[in-house]
Amino acid sequence: MPIVHLIRHGHNDYVKKGLLAGRLPGVHLNEKGRTEVAALAEAMKDTPLKAVYSSPLDRALETARIVARLHGLQVERRPNLIETALGDWEGKSVKRLSRERRWRQLQENPSQFRFPGGEWMVEQQARLVKEVETLWARHKIKDHFAIIGHADPLKLIVAHYLGLPLDLFQRLAMDTASVSALMIGEKGTKLLRLNWKPNK
Numbered sequence: 485m486p487i488v489h490l491i492r493h494g495h496n497d498y499v500k501k502g503l504l505a506g507r508l509p510g511v512h513l514n515e516k517g518r519t520e521v522a523a524l525a526e527a528m529k530d531t532p533l534k535a536v537y538s539s540p541l542d543r544a545l546e547t548a549r550i551v552a553r554l555h556g557l558q559v560e561r562r563p564n565l566i567e568t569a570l571g572d573w574e575g576k577s578v579k580r581l582s583r584e585r586r587w588r589q590l591q592e593n594p595s596q597f598r599f600p601g602g603e604w605m606v607e608q609q610a611r612l613v614k615e616v617e618t619l620w621a622r623h624k625i626k627d628h629f630a631i632i633g634h635a636d637p638l639k640l641i642v643a644h645y646l647g648l649p650l651d652l653f654q655r656l657a658m659d660t661a662s663v664s665a666l667m668i669g670e671k672g673t674k675l676l677r678l679n680w681k682p683n684k
Contacts, residue, residue: 489663493661535623538633564611572601605650639654662681
């Protein structure tokens with residue numbers, strides 16, 4: 485069964501300031517992000533990756549290139565791996581938003597939640613799972629491949645393959661420059677790693 489390594493992009497100034505970057509352009513890894521991604525890439529250098537796929541956003545592509553370089557691979561941009569469409573919440577403070585009733589719904593009942601002017605959570609999960617299935621179908625039984633993306637999208641992927649209800653997906657953690665690994669097959673899925681980081 486192919487093994488997919490789900491890697492969250494590295495730290496950036498929006499994470500540092502507690503802001504939601506969403507799909508805003510020009511959000512790059514900061515020094516901490518580059519350092520932690522380099523450590524993760526080094527820890528994964530013996531993983532026999534056959535391909536590296538990435539969200540098209542800058543912070544994800546920068547992360548993907550660091551990982552791919554050690555394997556002599558080129559990064560393939562995949563538009564359907566993009567971050568959540570946050571709509572009116574892009575660039576807003578998490579601290580400020582957490583005071584709103586709608587934030588509580590996102591945390592407690594995300595299956596019924598749509599970001600104001602943005603994406604429904606159920607639609608987002610369907611988009612992501614369809615993309616993973618497309619990529620999975622490209623690979624042979626023992627292949628390893630990496631997907632570089634964003635926290636909530638990666639958690640939604642893990643939740644789907646574990647059979648975890650969408651309303652419980654926020655119980656999963658996905659730190660910057662962490663990797664989670666799934667072995668996906670026609671007879672079922674196994675979680676091999678969750679939110680792993682070197683020296684964690």
